[in-house]
């Protein structure tokens with residue numbers, strides 16, 4: 001089911017024009033307090049603390065970015081489009097999970113300002129013909145940059161809608177020519193405790209690692225992102241290059257990638273190693289499979305206020321049509 005004639009991210013099929021994507025400067029001009037931000041969740045393995053501190057008062061700007069010329073002809077919003085609005089730029093860039101810079105939601109924004117992302121190389125390794133160390137620009141340059149609006153769902157039960165900019169992962173993979181033995185793709189984040197204060201403590205086995213089955217990586221929804229809101233990625237969102245797999249919980253979308261390996265065996269993944277009962281390898285958004293410590297049936301929309309009512313979670317985060325066939329033979333209760 002990889003290729004459909006009428007792709008659901010084709011703007012025409014959902015009645016969107018390129019101009020319907022709000023440019024970043026409009027988000028900037030609409031800056032306002034994010035009532036539900038702050039140090040709200042220690043999340044994931046550690047449990048939730050609803051503090052709801054307002055942020056932004058005296059923050060250092062950690063998102064120096066430059067504009068990107070993405071083709072805006074491919075937009076994916078889906079499902080309940082019309083009811084959904086894009087998450088404000090400030091919310092998406094100041095309410096983050098990036099434990100390398102701290103576990104609080106505003107830590108990545110506050111602590112990543114000096115993070116050095118140029119030069120940046122990505123090592124391509126394993127079961128693949130075109131191995132080597134690539135400048136990250138060379139990895140993406142041959143491919144069409146696209147802007148795609150995706151729903152984004154964190155395992156902590158908050159959700160956003162983000163206009164990502166990136167290249168389709170499958171295009172990059174095809175160019176790298178994996179061997180017939182390559183059944184998985186493994187990703188690794190930079191390990192640099194001098195720059196990433198979170199890597200100096202907090203009991204993680206660094207670097208952060210993630211992985212996809214090859215057919216998941218080849219699914220057209222999988223995006224290697226270099227930008228968002230029309231500009232290069234802010235550091236706190238995973239500059240200069242990150243993964244986005246919108247039908248999976250957000251922790252699969254690994255940031256600041258320095259290594260991509262093609263493997264025969266299923267690769268280890270960070271949150272699965274920390275708490276295997278809570279975070280599986282697949283981690284597909286599924287309202288019917290509860291996290292052992294909270295329900296996944298409903299989700300809070302970031303920007304709607306900490307105490308706003310939650311809305312129902314959608315199977316595969318609304319991307320069922322595109323990805324359900326990948327798991328047709330699997331028990332999703334077991335393969336969570």
Ligand code: MTE
Nearest residue numbers: 096097098099154189208250251253254255
């Ligand atoms: N990648 C790395 N290297 N380190 C992290 O802590 N957090 C993950 C994911 N990628 C994380 C990461 C989690 S839990 C989420 S929800 C998303 O990044 C958050 O992405 P965002 O901050 O751009 O919204």
